[in-house]
Amino acid sequence: MSEIIKVDGLVKRYKELIAVDNFSMSVNEGEILGLLGPNGSGKSTTINCILSLLEFDKGTITIMGKEMSPKAYDLKSKIGVVPQEVSVFEELTVYENIDFFCGLYIKDKDERKKKVQEAIDFVGLNEFKKFRPKKLSGGLKRRLNIACGIAHNPKIIFFDEPTVAVDPQSRNKILEGIEELRKQGATIIYTSHYMEEVEQLADRVIIIDKGQLIAEGSVDKLKSMIKKSEMIKISVKGITDEDLEKIKNLENIFSVDYDGKHLKVEAGKGNNVVEVIKVLEEKGYKMKNVYSEQPTLNDVFLELTGKELRDD
Amino acid sequence: MMFTYYLRKTLRDKGFVFWSLAFPLLLMLCFNVTFMGPAKGEVDFDPVKSSVIVESESAFSEEFVTVLTNLADAETVKSGNMGYNHAIVELVDSASLEEAEKKILDKEIEVIYLVDGENENIEVKVGDGANMTTLMVARSVVESYRRNYMIMKDAAMTAPDKIEIVLASISESVPVMKAKTTYLGDDGSSANVYMWYFYSTIVMGMFFNVTSGIHTVFDIQGNLSGSGMRTSVSPTKKSKILLSAFFARYALACVITFFELFAMNKFFNIPVGNRLFEIIVFVLIGNLFSMSLGCCFGLFAKGDENARDNKATAAIMLSVFLSGEMIVQLPGLLEKSCPIVNQINPATIMNFAFYRLVNYPTLNGFWMNLVKIFVATLVFLTVSIMKLRREKYAAL
Numbered sequence: 001m002s003e004i005i006k007v008d009g010l011v012k013r014y015k016e017l018i019a020v021d022n023f024s025m026s027v028n029e030g031e032i033l034g035l036l037g038p039n040g041s042g043k044s045t046t047i048n049c050i051l052s053l054l055e056f057d058k059g060t061i062t063i064m065g066k067e068m069s070p071k072a073y074d075l076k077s078k079i080g081v082v083p084q085e086v087s088v089f090e091e092l093t094v095y096e097n098i099d100f101f102c103g104l105y106i107k108d109k110d111e112r113k114k115k116v117q118e119a120i121d122f123v124g125l126n127e128f129k130k131f132r133p134k135k136l137s138g139g140l141k142r143r144l145n146i147a148c149g150i151a152h153n154p155k156i157i158f159f160d161e162p163t164v165a166v167d168p169q170s171r172n173k174i175l176e177g178i179e180e181l182r183k184q185g186a187t188i189i190y191t192s193h194y195m196e197e198v199e200q201l202a203d204r205v206i207i208i209d210k211g212q213l214i215a216e217g218s219v220d221k222l223k224s225m226i227k228k229s230e231m232i233k234i235s236v237k238g239i240t241d242e243d244l245e246k247i248k249n250l251e252n253i254f255s256v257d258y259d260g261k262h263l264k265v266e267a268g269k270g271n272n273v274v275e276v277i278k279v280l281e282e283k284g285y286k287m288k289n290v291y292s293e294q295p296t297l298n299d300v301f302l303e304l305t306g307k308e309l310r311d312d
Numbered sequence: 313m314m315f316t317y318y319l320r321k322t323l324r325d326k327g328f329v330f331w332s333l334a335f336p337l338l339l340m341l342c343f344n345v346t347f348m349g350p351a352k353g354e355v356d357f358d359p360v361k362s363s364v365i366v367e368s369e370s371a372f373s374e375e376f377v378t379v380l381t382n383l384a385d386a387e388t389v390k391s392g393n394m395g396y397n398h399a400i401v402e403l404v405d406s407a408s409l410e411e412a413e414k415k416i417l418d419k420e421i422e423v424i425y426l427v428d429g430e431n432e433n434i435e436v437k438v439g440d441g442a443n444m445t446t447l448m449v450a451r452s453v454v455e456s457y458r459r460n461y462m463i464m465k466d467a468a469m470t471a472p473d474k475i476e477i478v479l480a481s482i483s484e485s486v487p488v489m490k491a492k493t494t495y496l497g498d499d500g501s502s503a504n505v506y507m508w509y510f511y512s513t514i515v516m517g518m519f520f521n522v523t524s525g526i527h528t529v530f531d532i533q534g535n536l537s538g539s540g541m542r543t544s545v546s547p548t549k550k551s552k553i554l555l556s557a558f559f560a561r562y563a564l565a566c567v568i569t570f571f572e573l574f575a576m577n578k579f580f581n582i583p584v585g586n587r588l589f590e591i592i593v594f595v596l597i598g599n600l601f602s603m604s605l606g607c608c609f610g611l612f613a614k615g616d617e618n619a620r621d622n623k624a625t626a627a628i629m630l631s632v633f634l635s636g637e638m639i640v641q642l643p644g645l646l647e648k649s650c651p652i653v654n655q656i657n658p659a660t661i662m663n664f665a666f667y668r669l670v671n672y673p674t675l676n677g678f679w680m681n682l683v684k685i686f687v688a689t690l691v692f693l694t695v696s697i698m699k700l701r702r703e704k705y706a707a708l
Contacts, residue, residue: 088539
């Protein structure tokens with residue numbers, strides 16, 4: 001896969017605050033890149049710099065090998081943007097909004113008509129196309145927001161937290177749509193602070209915090225970068241301190257937490273569940289439920305930065 | 313395509329339609345009912361029979377007698393549908409106060425105006441059986457005369473070159489008297505000060521388009537709105553989007569102003585004169601001014617779109633208020649106490665421009681006022697374009 005976007009040494013300052021700090025990244029053609037970080041980490045700032053909306057202090061940004069600038073109209077015509085906030089005109093209908101924003105890219109009326117209808121079908125707003133945005137639910141508005149950004153069939157699409165404040169049904173619809181767009185050949189840059197979405201969608205993830213790149217790679221690769229590999233949860237009563245100490249001393253066990261009913265064991269790589277159960281069985285404890293949870297991107301973020309990814 | 317959509321968007325903007333079209337028309341209707349309705353209803357009362365007794369002579373008493381004579385001479389005083397269809401005073405000669413008092417007792421007259429010219433004082437005497445109309449007319453005549461005389465006297469002493477402005481804005485409670493004391497149009501028609509309310513409303517309607525300027529800026533500036541961000545990242549040139557957004561609203565604003573002028577003339581019978589070219593220039597420049605001012609508000613004021621709308625609307629309200637929209641004598645009073653306000657207040661400048669356009673034989677004053685507004689427009693437009701040309705922002 002060839003590099004379609006390259007950001008090198010990007011620095012963006014707001015007076016004393018460094019929003020993006022010597023940040024470099026690349027996006028490969030046809031992939032979904034997840035840009036993951038807490039609120040205020042610099043995700044949107046980076047995207048806005050790439051889109052040539054924001055001035056930046058240092059660094060270079062190239063798209064398809066050409067330097068991105070406000071006057072790079074040929075590059076702009078290949079880009080679609082779905083902003084974080086629903087950015088449509090309240091006075092226009094669903095159809096008119098999509099037609100208006102599509103019209104900024106496609107001048108031919110017949111071609112535009114076709115593409116607008118395709119976009120409406122794609123986001124499932126066919127029965128709402130004569131509605132004004134204020135009559136739509138939050139989820140439907142988000143879908144309209146997406147349709148306005150993708151109607152012109154862009155090669156590169158930026159999704160800036162497109163599922164904020166969206167109901168689960170609409171969220172699934174949006175995520176399915178994004179996967180479909182990738183199948184159609186689009187390159188997608190997806191920013192979010194919802195790690196589950198990024199895990200589900202992204203081929204590659206870049207974790208960003210305080211404007212700096214913390215880690216990058218596939219979800220599996222990122223998870224393999226941390227020591228903790230699973231969290232074992234067992235419902236069991238009456239474990240003695242001596243037995244807890246025994247579990248704590250097992251290989252690959254990082255921490256043990258017990259409240260009299262629930263045992264939580266944080267463990268590294270290895271056959272940990274079996275080992276813990278073995279100790280409990282030997283001592284005759286009656287276990288009810290046993291769970292083993294794999295680490296999430298939040299765990300990755302927690303281990304790399306010492307704080308939770310999701311701060312809301 | 314963009315022009316059509318911006319046009320459609322603006323037409324569906326309830327705030328725009330209300331403030332630019334519905335509100336001015338409603339206000340005109342209110343003015344019509346308030347000022348013209350009762351006046352029309354009072355045409356049936358008989359002229360108030362009055363005598364003037366001058367105790368001591370001066371310019372004050374001389375002018376008062378002239379005014380009363382004019383009021384008595386007026387057969388029909390009409391401007392549009394305003395004023396009375398006959399004189400409201402009938403002068404009856406009385407050689408002395410005693411004779412006049414006798415006439416009151418004999419019910420030959422209803423009012424005596426006792427004028428002390430030296431002390432600039434007028435005493436009103438009415439008979440026991442005087443009705444409310446008589447009392448109101450007598451009081452109105454004296455109060456109006458006294459007020460106008462003082463304003464005129466002050467203006468003549470302090471700013472003789474501004475006397476026409478004072479004249480034009482003097483408000484009176486008696487339409488007949490007002491018709492006599494204000495400027496007479498070149499076609500001989502009486503220029504009624506109540507026109508000022510209507511002209512001011514037209515100007516107010518135009519100035520409310522300041523919000524259209526704000527919305528134009530918000531529609532295209534990437535750092536102000538999401539839709540602006542969308543347009544900024546598109547391959548369509550910003551200048552093209554700006555022109556579409558601006559001129560769609562501007563065209564609509566001009567059409568609305570023409571409609572308001574038409575309505576004012578046809579439905580409320582307020583004269584607009586017959587200088588079509590100048591009226592068109594007036595409408596074009598007035599709306600261009602408010603749009604460009606709106607662009608500046610949109611670009612430089614603080615707060616979200618609503619906050620900027622509110623600030624701009626407040627500024628416009630103040631400007632329109634100072635121009636006499638609610639208190640028609642305000643520009644005249646300001647001319648005496650703080651003339652700079654009239655000189656820099658755009659609503660006052662535009663009001664005078666239109667007043668002169670309709671009522672004055674020459675157009676020098678009209679063009680001078682329009683040039684002032686046009687220069688301000690150019691400044692606002694230049695500043696706005698300088699800012700709008702920027703395609704990358706320091707912050708979003």
